[in-house]
Amino acid sequence: MEVTLVNRSVYDLPSRQRVGCIVYDGAADMQLWPGPGPDSDLHEHYGDGLQRALDAELKQVEGRLLEIPSVVRVHPGRLHCNFLLWVASRPPEPGSTRQPAPGADVLRQAVLEALRFAAKRNVERIAFPALGAGPGELPRADRLVIAVRAAHAYHEQCIAAGRAPGVEEVFVCEASGPAFRTARQKVQGLARAETKPIGASGGAKAPAKRRRSASSSSSSSKKKSSKVAHKTPPLTAEEVAAARNSERYSMKNTYAVGDFFLHPKFGVGKVVGQPAPGQILVMFETGAEKKLVHGRS
Numbered sequence: 001m002e003v004t005l006v007n008r009s010v011y012d013l014p015s016r017q018r019v020g021c022i023v024y025d026g027a028a029d030m031q032l033w034p035g036p037g038p039d040s041d042l043h044e045h046y047g048d049g050l051q052r053a054l055d056a057e058l059k060q061v062e063g064r065l066l067e068i069p070s071v072v073r074v075h076p077g078r079l080h081c082n083f084l085l086w087v088a089s090r091p092p093e094p095g096s097t098r099q100p101a102p103g104a105d106v107l108r109q110a111v112l113e114a115l116r117f118a119a120k121r122n123v124e125r126i127a128f129p130a131l132g133a134g135p136g137e138l139p140r141a142d143r144l145v146i147a148v149r150a151a152h153a154y155h156e157q158c159i160a161a162g163r164a165p166g167v168e169e170v171f172v173c174e175a176s177g178p179a180f181r182t183a184r185q186k187v188q189g190l191a192r193a194e195t196k197p198i199g200a201s202g203g204a205k206a207p208a209k210r211r212r213s214a215s216s217s218s219s220s221s222k223k224k225s226s227k228v229a230h231k232t233p234p235l236t237a238e239e240v241a242a243a244r245n246s247e248r249y250s251m252k253n254t255y256a257v258g259d260f261f262l263h264p265k266f267g268v269g270k271v272v273g274q275p276a277p278g279q280i281l282v283m284f285e286t287g288a289e290k291k292l293v294h295g296r297s
Contacts, residue, residue, distance in 0.1 A: 001165040001169070001170065003192070004191060006172065007175070011241075019123075020082045020124060021123055021126055022084055022126075023111075024129070025069075025090075026089065026090070027091065027092050027093050028092055030086060038133045066088035067088065069088055070113060071085055071087050073086075089110050104142075107131050107143060111131070111154070124169065140183075141186065142183075144183035148172050175243055177256055180195075239260070239268075240267075248264065249261045249262065249269065249292070253294060254294055257274065258270070266290070267284060268284065269283065280292050
């Protein structure tokens, strides 16, 4: 069984990495949290019928409440997989109060339950995001590491029991560059790391330098036209949607071209350049392009 840490959103895997199921963790009553966050991201990619699909599956559960952690197969909607695998990782969240995020032990068991379920249904490829978001959540990189290590624990359990794992490939997905790189360092030797090409989601390539015009009289107009021609393209709706659950911007993190993050004022941002040491050029979902600092201790 091969485990790969992928620098992409779990909803943005290419066709060559199409999976049998995408794993998602949520409340034991399978109700979506109405505010912003991972539930709304899932809803955006799944489509409007998500809550109806969850309710239909919950009707078949005794007491209409899942044990923690247990899994339920759900229709995939618009997701690029055969089915969505809902894992109960926290109690119901009635009213306006969120339950605390699950701890490491619950997340580890959630991954194991998902892999066992998938193996029994002949799923060859399975994809995990950073499970366990919510109040008091563990750092994203740590949650990715838990998924990788749990997948290896499952593989070792299968070998010890003398049976095949069933699942052939496990993708642990993370669109945030800083979280991906931190997790990659921690799981060296346990997972193969795959970085998304900078231009994979419509990122702009560095513009070629223009030759200086021989005519000084038209140099000013040519400089203006050059700026217009080489302006960084705005973020696409797909890029913004896929990056909604990215890490928040911090000047202490180090970013690379192609990384996404959430800025408290400007929203989703994509690093499109590094004009100077300690600086990044960022295109935001609003269309604004701004210089920010990074790598500050």
